[in-house]
Amino acid sequence: MAAAARVFRGSLFLMSPAAGAKASAAKKAGAAAAAAAVAKKTEAATTKPRLPTGITKPMPVSDEFRRFAGGAPEVARSEAIKLIWAHIKAHGLQNPAKKTEINCDATLKSLFGGRDKVGMLEINRLLNAHFPKN
Numbered sequence: 001m002a003a004a005a006r007v008f009r010g011s012l013f014l015m016s017p018a019a020g021a022k023a024s025a026a027k028k029a030g031a032a033a034a035a036a037a038v039a040k041k042t043e044a045a046t047t048k049p050r051l052p053t054g055i056t057k058p059m060p061v062s063d064e065f066r067r068f069a070g071g072a073p074e075v076a077r078s079e080a081i082k083l084i085w086a087h088i089k090a091h092g093l094q095n096p097a098k099k100t101e102i103n104c105d106a107t108l109k110s111l112f113g114g115r116d117k118v119g120m121l122e123i124n125r126l127l128n129a130h131f132p133k134n
Helices: 002-015 021-047 063-068 077-091 106-111 120-130
Strands: 101-103 117-119
Touching: 063 077, 063 106, 063 120, 077 106, 077 120, 101 120, 106 120, 117 120
Parallel strands: none
Antiparallel strands: 101 117
């Protein structure tokens, strides 16, 4: 019995609460409350609708591009690129021998200044003419 008392006497010490347990519990509760406040603030910020800026902001376009875009008076640059690439893929205008080259049909020739072929990286530069500055 004396041997058992010696063994279990140490375990009572290990199972007792630490001296600073109340202080650390209060810190954890404060940290959890702060995290909840940050999450609520972030949630409130993300629920507000953002106004489009940069390439996602609709801008007035030229008459030629307006006809290409289906009559829309304003188109975002990102949407213009999507429309161009949808047209290229729908009509199979990408050169199979040189994938970075686009063979222009009559529609693209009117947009790209009458050029027969354009490079992929030139499309953005050639579209600048269709987005007049105020």
